[in-house]
């Protein structure tokens with residue numbers, strides 16, 4: 001995860017994919033019942049994609065590629081902090097952790113440029 005976050009912060013292109021991404025896929029290979037294969041996940045992903053598009057003000061779909069620059073990070077983080085992603089995250093077991101991270105201003109997270117406050 002650290003390496004992936006570092007590449008993205010450095011300007012690597014991200015691609016919207018169906019199913020587990022580069023962060024989740026390694027866990028899916030070693031866990032007996034991976035979270036990403038739960039029946040609720042595709043619907044959650046579909047909702048999340050629609051909400052990301054709304055937060056960015058443009059269509060976003062599978063196969064789209066873009067750089068997660070400071071402006072996009074700020075928009076998505078503000079949207080999450082303000083509850084915009086609640087419809088997609090409602091069934092997720094990680095939601096309390098994600099809410100705490102957002103409420104804390106994303107302090108200590110890996111996905112920030114060198115000139116952003118920690």
Ligand code: SF4
Nearest residue numbers: 088089092094095098
């Ligand atoms: S609560 Fe967090 S981990 Fe769960 S779907 Fe939402 S953003 Fe992802």
